[in-house]
Amino acid sequence: MTTATDVRDKELETVNGFEAETYYANLKYVPDFAWLRAMKNSAWNQYQSIPYPTRKTESFRFASFKRATDSGFCMNHKPQPQAIAERPQLINDVAGSLVLINDQVISCSISGELVTKGVLFMPLTMALEKHESLVRKYLEQSHRNLGADKFYALHQALSFNGVFLYVPNGVVIEKPFITYHWVQGEQASIFPKTIVVAGASSQVSYVDYFATVDSQQRAFVSSSALVYSEKNASVSRKYIQNLNNLSTIFHTENTVAERDSSPTTVGIHLGGHYARHENALQINGENVSARLYGLTVAAGKQEFDQRTLQIHAAPHSYSDLLYKNALLEKARTIFSGMIMVNEAAQQTDAYQSNRNLQLSPDSEANSLPGLEILANDVKCSHGATTGRLDESELFYMRARGIKPLEAKRLLIFGFFEQILEKIEDEDLSESLRNLVHQRFDSITH
Amino acid sequence: MSTETPEISIDRSKGDFHYDTVSYEYDAGVGLNTDTINYIADVKKEPQWVREFRHKALESFYRQPMPTHWATKDLETINFDKIRYYLSQGQKTTRSWDEVPQEMKETFERLGIPEQERAFLAGVEAQFDSEAVYSNMKEELSKLGVIFVGPNEGLSDHPDIFKKYFGKIIPTSDNKFAALNSAVFSGGSFIYVPKGVKVKQPLQAYFRINAESFGQFERTLIIADEGSEVTYMEGCTAPKFETATLHSAVVELMALKGAKIQYITVQNWSNNVFNLVTKRGVADEEAEVRWIDCNIGSRLTMKYPGVVLKGRKARGEVLSIALASDGQHQDTGAKMIHAADETTSNIIAKSISVGKGRSTYRGVVDIPRNLKGCKNNTECDALLINTNSRTDTYPAITLRGDQSSVQHEASVSKVSAEQIFYMQQRGLSEGAAMSLSVNGFINDLVREFPMEYSVELKRLIELEMEGSVG
Structure with a gap:
């Protein structure tokens, strides 16, 4: 028997996402390393074999799965840098700044003093050419996605540029680095990949800023970030998403924390028709102190689909997560969080909190705060509240x-x-x- | 704290016995197909609509996949072809204890059923495998028009009211196991409390599995008419057999305007029983449905009592205690569906995992439309005793609009070393200190159970804690 749902699901399967032509045409931007080509090919095959999410896909629970689509977008609009010349800078005093339009480099700068200290800050394509083995090490690290596997595979296949920031051991940088990711052109899409490596006992602050050049042009952004926090490093990472309200966004973030390190990530989520943000933290060593914060202002018919995971794989560490959403008009938000404490991670302190502020009779907040605890000597709690102004x-x-x-x-x-x-x-x-x-x-x- | 599995000395001895000598007059054989359904319907001489209901349910059961995309893979070990779906000695439920067949009488006497009836119950029903063997209710209640019978009698003697609600609160296709129950249901209770009648003492049903590889599928429907009140208690035990046993019940509650239903469960199945139960109540205007649920036994329990708050100012509550020992997975929780203004709900769930036990909380709180003044409060606390114990929490909360509020809090902890040290210093043994701490953890919930049960519960937990420290 075919139910109405089955029929709808079938229709979805026939919707075209990115075509093989796009994939092969795009390969010319990718440096010609056999390992990299193999990685891309396998990702492309995965993308084609993984079905689109349906009503029943658990990892898209509560999400409007029909919005989770890449249909109708294209690549390779020619950047027109004059359009952003007048746009204000987010910060003036920086350690380095990179401007990309449609993943193509417009400008890149880094303070000379840092270069002499061995700091690398450059577009990913350039980093691959100059430091192949170093970049390869991080590109080949397994990257965790929290259920948007099809879109992550697409990102892996089509991504050709991004940012590589490498801070050697012991280098302390006070000023932040920033990358502006602009999307320009109707139905344009970008697939940037950010890699931030903070060496042992180093300190660094890094900002990714996403924006559309035109408020009326639909954009598709499928991005990923790996923040690698070595022993005793201190990393402060910000993700600012300020695309227009017509855009579709998939972002997968991985933070890996080695012992004694303290990574902090702050996400500000403002734009998008459908914006999915996956944030996974992996604690590998003792005495880590990690913080994940999120702030969302949702309005109109926007939908923010946020999934988080805090993995404690080592004892004596601390993690704290706070996601705050303000909901206006007909907006929807989904917060799905999970704390996983492994058997080995005794004396873990882990917290997760989701606060939703309802400001409209038509807005809808969904909250799925989860815990999976396999060690007994832990302090773990989560809380979720949804309500209006006091x-x-x-x-x-x-x-x-x-x-x-x-x-x-x-x-x-x-x-x-x-x-x-x-x-x-x-x-x-x-x-x-x-x-x-x-x-x-x-x-x- | 040790990773060693503590010695489990839970008091299952009380329920761990069975009679081989019981001769079953009716036996639907092993396995499930349309013939099984026809056999049950024939034996019960059911009207055509019930037979059709069963067949439709069977189709739905076949059609639905195992919910392993979110639930444990352990479900896949259930072999539906090796289960016996209907076993009974006859259709007659007696009102007189003396007429109950010898083995069954002994069974229930060993479990203390008639004593309890004399002591504090308003009515008792005792189910042995597929059918109730004994059912009795105080006479003054019958005079007030209270009905307390099995679903068979409910169906034949009170068809109007039975048909109106049966299968309406939990539709056949609600989930795979509700469909299975709807296909092969037998036994259970049908209760109707007329307008304004307040049944002061609880009504009780006792469910007993005696035969090996048997599946018990009782079905309970309780209707509390306007302004009435009733408390229902169920207890469950089974002997420990070599092969796994299945218990899959469906319980539907209907609280009409201003009525109050309190449903208390103490589940102590032996730990090779799969206990997969669907429970849901509907609360009309100003009505209240309260589930008090305690799960100590079974291999895997999946049970999420729900309340649909349909009328203005309706109230729903779930209080849940789960104790998971070695080889046990207590997957319990609650569902609150707010469908009217000013409805309130409260969920308090406490779980204790001992040894390799795993306890899971799964919850749904749904305020899907912009309703005014709805409130939900959820608290779930988990206590982990050993280093290899496990707990999970999977709540799902949806709130629409700016006129309501929900709050959810969960915490996971172990018994604090300071507490144990403090008590040891004052002369308590480590075990006694542990047991006192654990009892303190669930004390405010245990108090909600009737006296006899709360004493029993505390004793069970004390026994469970013995040897878990060191």
Whole structure:
């Protein structure tokens, strides 16, 4: 018997994603290393064999699976750099900055002093040519995706550029590095790959900023990032997603933490029609202190599909996750988190928290906070709350003469502040605060 | 703390015996097909619509895959072709204890059923394999119009009200095991409490599996009419056989306007029973459905009691205790579906994993439309005793709109070394200190059970904890 669902599922299978032609045409951008070609071919085969998610795909639970599609996009629009010349910079005082349009390099700079210390900061294609064996080591590391396997395979197959940041042992860099990933052209797509390696006892701050040049042109972004935090390293990583509301986004992030290291990642999620963000943390050593933060402002008919995983594979480590979502209009958010504590990871301290602020009668927040604990001497907890602004707090402010709208705005900004204050660079935190506030005001006015 | 498996000395001795001498008059044989269904329907002389209901359910059972894409792979070890689906000595349920066949009488006497009836119950039903052998209720309740019978009588004597709700709260195709139950159901209870009647003492059913490789598929339907109140308790035991046994029940509750239903389960199946149960209640305006659920036995339990909060100001609650020892997986949880304004729900789940035991919490809280003033509170706490114990938590929460609120909290911990040290310092043995700590962990939930049960529960847990320290 064929049910209505089966029929719909079948229709989906016939939808065309990226064609083989695109794949083969794109190979000319990929350096001609046999190992790399083999990797790409196998990824392309996987992409073709893995079905699109359906209503029943557990890893897409609650997501509008029909939005999880790559159909109707293309590659290789020619970049037109003059279009972004006037755009403001997120931070002025940087250690290095890279600008990509449609994955093609527009500009790249790094302070000369850091070059002499052995710091590498360059487009991935260039890094492959100059430091093949080093880059290969990280490209061949197994990368964990949290269920969007088809789209990750697509990313692996079509990705030809990105960023490679390598900080040698003991090098401490105060100023941040930043990469601007611009998407330009109707239905254009990018597949950037970020690799950040922080050597033993080093310190580094890195920002990926994603944006569309035109607010009316649909973009497809399928990106990945590997943040590798060696022994005693301190890494501060930010992911700023400010694409337009028509775009489709798949991002898979892996943070690997070796002993005594302290990686922190902050994600700011503003754009997208469907934005899937997968964030996996792997703790491999003792005494790690890892933090994962997320802030989402969802409005219109946007859907944010966020999946997280904290793996504790070693004892005596700490991880903390906080994802905050503000929901306006008809927006939907999905938070699906998991803490996995292995048998060996005794004395783990792991926390996971999801806070949803409902600001509209039509918005919908879904929360799947999970735990899988195989060690007994642990402190683990998760919490999820969904609710609206506190009436008594609003009343308090109004009693002091603050107008209702302004009171609301203040309370909402206070809700965001818990994440924004985690950004230690003042310059950056101020620009992001402005970005988030502007975004919010543009929705409510 | 050791990784060694603690010695398990749970008190299953009480239920671990069976009678080989029972001669079953009716036996549907081994395996499941349309003939099995026809055999059961023939034996029970059921009307055509029930027979069709069973056949449709069987098709649905065949059609649905095992839910192993989210549930444990252990389900795949169930061999449906080696299970006996219907065994009984006859159709007659007696009201008199003296008329119960000897072996069955001894069985229930050893389990203490008639004593309990005299002591504190308003009515008792005892089910032995497929059919109830004994059913009795205090006379004053019958005079008030309370009905407490098996589904067979419910079907034949009260068809109007039975048909109205039967299979409506949990549709046949709800899940694979609900479909299986709908195809081969036998035994269980049908309860109707008329308007305004408040049954003060609990009604009890006792489910007993005696035969090896047997599947018990009882079906319970409780309807509490407007403003009435009822408490129902079920207990389950089985002897430990060589081969796995299957228990797959469907329980439907309907609380009409202002009614209150409290459903209490103490599940102590032997630990080779697959206990796969679907339980759901519907609460109308200002009604309340409360599930109090305690799972100590079985190899694998999958049970997520649910409440559909259909009317304004309806209230749902699930209080759940799970104890998973070596070789056990307690996969329990709760579902709260809010479908009307100002509905509230509360879930408190506490689990203890001992040895290689695994306990899992799975929950659904759904406020799918923009309703006003709905609230949910969920707390699930897990206690891990040994280094090789395991716990998982998989909640799913959906909230639409800005007029309601939900909060969910979960924590995982072990018994703190400081606590044990403190008690040892004051002269308690390590074991006694452990057991006291564990009892403290679940104490506020245990209090919700009727006295007799809470005493028994504490004793069971104390026994369980013995030897788990060191």
